[in-house]
Amino acid sequence: MNTAGKAVVAAGMAAAVAVARRRGRGKAAPREEDADRWLAVTVYRSPDEVQASLPQDLERWRGQAEIRIRPATGDKGTELMAKPVGGTSRHDLRLALRKAKSVLEAGEVVRPDTAPTHPGPLGKALGLVTNRAGGSGRL
Secondary structure, rough: OOOOHHHHHHHHHHHHHHHHHHHHHHHHHHHHHHHHOOOEEEEEEOOHHHHHOOOOOHHHOOOOOOEEEEEOHHHHOEEEEEEEEOOOOOHHHHHHHHHHHHHHHHHHOOOOOOOOOOOHHHHHHHHHEEEEEHOOOOO
């Protein structure tokens, strides 16, 4: 095998290892250090407006998460932060923050245009990624 062939094989093996590591991380239990990290979005509204009109999607998490509202640095709006308490799902809380940002800035939850789907494996992969992110992907 020539040098170019060896390089292609090495690159393929490196890609396979990277994919295997990502899949392993996705199935693993949440890391302890992640439990102490805050989830945050920056909303282009004043802190007073955000406090007065906190969307229901986020308001229902008050008992299951710590929620902070503070001015963003550089007068760029408001930081809306949340940290799960107990066994609360970080994924669900992250989706609630994203929905709250959308409602506060646009007045509704903005859905992406439906991506063109293809019946093949790439179309299914795109649908899975979009669904996991909280979008409206179709399979």
